[in-house]
Amino acid sequence: MRTKSMRVIDNNLYVGNYSLVELADKYKTPLYVYDEVGIEEKIKIFSENFKSNKFTCEIIYASKAFLAPYLCKMLDAAGFGIDAVSCGDMHLINKSGFPMNRVILHGNNKSIEELEMAIDLEIEYIVVDSFAELVKLEELAKAKKKKVNTLFRINPGIHADTHAYIETSLLSSKFGESIHDDEILNKVMNIYLNSKYLHLDGFHSHIGSQINNPKSFVAEAKTMLNFIKRFELKYNYKINTLNLGGGFGIKYTDSDKEIDLELILNEIVKSVEEGIARHGLSINKLMIEPGRALVGDSGFTLYKCGALKTTFSGKKYLFIDGGMSDNIRPALYQAKYTVEVANRIKDELTEEEEYENLLNFYDVVGKCCESGDIIALNVKLPEVKKNDTIVVYATGAYTYSMAMNYNGLTKGAVIFVKEDKIREVIRRESLDDLINTCNFEVE
Numbered sequence: 001m002r003t004k005s006m007r008v009i010d011n012n013l014y015v016g017n018y019s020l021v022e023l024a025d026k027y028k029t030p031l032y033v034y035d036e037v038g039i040e041e042k043i044k045i046f047s048e049n050f051k052s053n054k055f056t057c058e059i060i061y062a063s064k065a066f067l068a069p070y071l072c073k074m075l076d077a078a079g080f081g082i083d084a085v086s087c088g089d090m091h092l093i094n095k096s097g098f099p100m101n102r103v104i105l106h107g108n109n110k111s112i113e114e115l116e117m118a119i120d121l122e123i124e125y126i127v128v129d130s131f132a133e134l135v136k137l138e139e140l141a142k143a144k145k146k147k148v149n150t151l152f153r154i155n156p157g158i159h160a161d162t163h164a165y166i167e168t169s170l171l172s173s174k175f176g177e178s179i180h181d182d183e184i185l186n187k188v189m190n191i192y193l194n195s196k197y198l199h200l201d202g203f204h205s206h207i208g209s210q211i212n213n214p215k216s217f218v219a220e221a222k223t224m225l226n227f228i229k230r231f232e233l234k235y236n237y238k239i240n241t242l243n244l245g246g247g248f249g250i251k252y253t254d255s256d257k258e259i260d261l262e263l264i265l266n267e268i269v270k271s272v273e274e275g276i277a278r279h280g281l282s283i284n285k286l287m288i289e290p291g292r293a294l295v296g297d298s299g300f301t302l303y304k305c306g307a308l309k310t311t312f313s314g315k316k317y318l319f320i321d322g323g324m325s326d327n328i329r330p331a332l333y334q335a336k337y338t339v340e341v342a343n344r345i346k347d348e349l350t351e352e353e354e355y356e357n358l359l360n361f362y363d364v365v366g367k368c369c370e371s372g373d374i375i376a377l378n379v380k381l382p383e384v385k386k387n388d389t390i391v392v393y394a395t396g397a398y399t400y401s402m403a404m405n406y407n408g409l410t411k412g413a414v415i416f417v418k419e420d421k422i423r424e425v426i427r428r429e430s431l432d433d434l435i436n437t438c439n440f441e442v443e
Helices: 020-027 036-049 069-078 087-095 112-121 131-144 182-194 214-235 261-279 292-298 329-333 352-358 431-435
Strands: 006-009 012-015 031-035 056-062 081-084 103-105 125-128 148-155 198-204 241-243 285-288 299-310 316-320 339-341 360-365 374-381 389-393 414-418 421-426
Touching (some): 020 031, 020 414, 031 036, 036 069, 081 087, 087 103, 131 148, 198 214, 214 241, 214 261, 292 299, 316 374
Parallel strands (some): 056 081, 056 285, 081 103, 103 125, 198 241, 241 285
Antiparallel strands (some): 299 389, 339 389, 414 421
């Protein structure tokens, strides 16, 4: 699970030209670190494998995975788009200088403020999640007398082999309108066909996250293309764009299946090319929305070991100076991670017997006042010592973006490392940051 430019020198783990111990000491822990070389490699994989000579292919980064102005600049240089889910996302993306005509807005309960901002910033698409939202958007567009390009989200009912909390296309899902609900679709098209301002350019679907094989995506593509064919015939309306969403997985532990991203991307394009030809469709744009797959396995988190404890029952605890406040995924859906001691890497233990004799099984837990404050269970490590630098791999997605100030804890800094360059893209929060929104004048 080590990142692209990691290497071991004198039993210490390095990223680029810097030891992880050095980074932890300089920027304090918890510290989020991104290996920029790894992100660049993923950008290249997507760019070179998601392409077709039959239609335009657009890669839209799912910013909920992680968002910072510096990353926006990297994505802009690569020609990628970005999706947003709030006013805050759109504001940050806009302030970073990213072209807003390559931004799309998602969300299942968009506020008036979010829709108005999207209209005013003239983003590429608003992805309409429901009939009720379409009614609201029509009223706003009419009041502003502005034309709005949209995609409409369809729930295709595809089962993705993933955790229930990150599966999004079951027929009971809160996202989109069902592919089988003809009554709703009739009402949706009635609005589009009679609107002066709203344009339906295509459909969006998304089947879940952490998907590691092409079968689910191919099934999604076939289902959506069949739907589009029926839709065009029924309403005599041409669809230009199909957005298949994201959900590309990464490897978190040795037991996870290796993910052939190049194969998945090529299979998606091939299945859409064949489907368009088979049905005689006029689709000229295919979109996908990777988030985790672009940044997840290039990011890692550094902690310091604050203390160790062996309970009366024999359970060994490794206490880190962070926890669920900076990585809530294990508490939310039992996410699993790979953990190592950065200043005493086990690669140096060359004899199998010696290594096995030194192993201990630790529960890596945080400092929050919650029993569920767990980062990893039963982790095999050499004997850990206080002040050791602990590295948790593949935390580049849904960690900083889900971080919080529970128990009055401040969020750590985020740095990007490439060879001899370090960029502090988000500074460490101060105690004053925690109280900036408080009103101390209230009596």
